[in-house]
Amino acid sequence: MNRLSHATALAIMAGAIVVLFIINLLVGSVRIPVADVFHILCGNEGVRPSWQFIVMQSRLPAAITAMLCGSALAVSGLMLQTAFRNPLAGPSVFGISSGASLGVALVMLSPLSVVGGTLSALAAAFVGAMLVMAIIMLFALRVRNSVMLLIVGIMIGFIVNAVVSLLNFFATEEGVKSYVVWGMGNFGGVSLSQVPLFATLTLSGLVGAILLTKPLNALLLGERYAENLGVNVVRLRNWLILITGLLTAVATAYCGPIAFIGLAVPHIVRLVIRTDNHRTLLPATILMGSVVALACNVLCFLPGERGVIPLNVVTPIIGAPVIIYVILKNFK
Numbered sequence: 001m002n003r004l005s006h007a008t009a010l011a012i013m014a015g016a017i018v019v020l021f022i023i024n025l026l027v028g029s030v031r032i033p034v035a036d037v038f039h040i041l042c043g044n045e046g047v048r049p050s051w052q053f054i055v056m057q058s059r060l061p062a063a064i065t066a067m068l069c070g071s072a073l074a075v076s077g078l079m080l081q082t083a084f085r086n087p088l089a090g091p092s093v094f095g096i097s098s099g100a101s102l103g104v105a106l107v108m109l110s111p112l113s114v115v116g117g118t119l120s121a122l123a124a125a126f127v128g129a130m131l132v133m134a135i136i137m138l139f140a141l142r143v144r145n146s147v148m149l150l151i152v153g154i155m156i157g158f159i160v161n162a163v164v165s166l167l168n169f170f171a172t173e174e175g176v177k178s179y180v181v182w183g184m185g186n187f188g189g190v191s192l193s194q195v196p197l198f199a200t201l202t203l204s205g206l207v208g209a210i211l212l213t214k215p216l217n218a219l220l221l222g223e224r225y226a227e228n229l230g231v232n233v234v235r236l237r238n239w240l241i242l243i244t245g246l247l248t249a250v251a252t253a254y255c256g257p258i259a260f261i262g263l264a265v266p267h268i269v270r271l272v273i274r275t276d277n278h279r280t281l282l283p284a285t286i287l288m289g290s291v292v293a294l295a296c297n298v299l300c301f302l303p304g305e306r307g308v309i310p311l312n313v314v315t316p317i318i319g320a321p322v323i324i325y326v327i328l329k330n331f332k
Contacts, residue, residue: 005273006273006275006280006284009272009273009284010280010283010284010287013284013287013288013291014287016291017067017287017290017291017294020291020294020295020298021063021067021294023294023298024059024062024063024066024294024297024298025037025041025055025059025060025063027298027301028054028058028059028301029301029302029307029308030051030054032051032054032055036048036051037051037055040052040055040056041055041060056192057191057192058188060192061188061190061191061192061194061195062187062188062190062297063187063294063297064190064195064199065187065188065189065190065195065198065254065255066187066290066293066294066296066297067290067293067294068198068199068202068203068290069187069202069251069254069255069258069293070261070265070289070290070291070292070293070294070296071202071206071285071286071287071289071290071293072202072205072206072247072248072250072251072289073091073247073248073251073258073261073262073265073289073293074261074262074265074266074269074285074286074288074289074292075205075206075209075247075282075285075286075289076090076091076096076243076244076247076248076251076262077089077090077091077261077262077263077264077265077266078265078266078269078278078281078282078285079209079212079216079240079243079244080094080096080240080244080262081266082216082219082220082278083216083219083237083240084140084149085220086147086149086150087267087326087330088150088263088323088326088327089150089153089263090262090263091129091244091248091262091263092157092257092259092260092262092263093150093153093154093157093263094132094133094136094150094153094154094156094157095132095136095153095154095156095157095160096129096132096133096136096244096245096248097129097248097252097257097258097259097262098132098156098157098160098161098164098257099128099129099130099131099132099133099156099160100125100126100128100129100248100249100252100253100257101125101128101160101161101164101183101252101257102128102160102163102164103121103123103124103125103126103127103128103129103249103253104121104124104125104128104179104182104252104253105163105164105167105168105179106124106128106167107120107121107124108121108171108175108178108179108182109167109168109170109171109175109176109179121253122201122249122250122253122254124253125249125250125252125253126245126246126249126250126253127249128160128249129244129245129246129248129249129252130241130242130245130249132156132160133241133244133245134241135156136149136152136153136156137237137241139152182256183256183257183312184256184310184311184312184313185255185256185257185258185259185310185311185312185315186255186256186310186311187255187293187297187311188308189254189255189256190254190255194254198250198254201246201250202247202250202251204246205243205246205247205250206247206286208239208242208243208246209243209247209282210282210283212236212239212240212243213278213279213282214278215231215236216278216282217277217278217279218231219231219233219236220276248262255311256311256312257312258311258312258315259312259315259316259319260315260316260318260319260320260323261289261292261293261296261315261319263319263323264292264318264319264320264322264323265285265288265289265292266281266285267322267323267325267326268288268292268322269281269284269285269288272284272288292318295318296311296314296315296318297311299314300313300314
């Protein structure tokens with residue numbers, strides 16, 4: 001596609017975000033008239049207090065969280081796929097999400113839970129994600145085959161999940177229930193008062209990723225070529241560890257281990273804009289991540305007032321067919 005086509009695609013994605021964001025505010029387990037929703041958003045009085053609470057304290061934070069979380073996971077997946085030159089790389093496949101989950105499990109299920117709180121879970125998730133990411137990078141220095149490296153990541157994920165299962169075995173019934181519910185994924189766990197911190201951390205990671213656009217493009221051509229262009233590959237990998245760990249940890253700590261968004265969205269974007277240039281690919285991935293996450297959040301609400309299904313029930317339905325297509329395309 002030419003530049004005009006890329007610009008058009010980006011504009012369509014931005015428009016889809018606006019439309020889906022509005023739908024997220026209108027759809028829920030409680031039916032609220034459209035006019036009343038807009039009255040509440042405009043700060044007008046005379047609307048039921050319960051409706052005001054639902055829109056301002058539940059639907060609005062959930063929509064903002066979905067938009068930012070989808071972008072964070074999608075960008076993490078794109079950077080990992082570029083760094084490891086593997087189309088199946090992603091936060092969940094490489095065990096990075098599992099590392100973040102282990103950190104949260106240590107806070108929720110172990111004696112460390114006495115310190116509790118969102119900040120403790122966030123810090124623990126960040127340490128867990130960074131630790132797994134660093135281990136993967138160490139193996140990458142020895143294992144050059146991308147498929148073997150992928151298998152190493154999956155094995156690390158199994159080990160981490162085994163530790164989490166052990167923590168669940170010795171935890172209290174209440175702790176296990178809380179962790180299981182958290183593990184199903186949910187964009188509604190971020191309150192309006194928590195949104196500023198969540199948004200600040202996520203946007204910081206996204207800005208950091210955008211600043212790596214040029215070296216990521218050089219890395220597509222190989223490490224030696226990147227070094228000849230003046231790119232410090234070791235420093236680039238360190239920044240990748242930091243940014244990917246931050247984005248994955250923040251998303252996982254606040255929303256749970258969400259599957260497939262980080263793995264599938266970069267491929268959806270490549271199918272739409274048909275380019276590997278990160279100057280276009282990275283912004284498009286940010287936008288598409290928001291689109292997919294907002295769409296998944298809407299699909300979680302059952303028709304009528306039948307309730308809400310877990311997020312990780314919806315994301316595989318969208319992401320798995322994309323990954324199957326990519327596998328068939330690359331290994332036929």
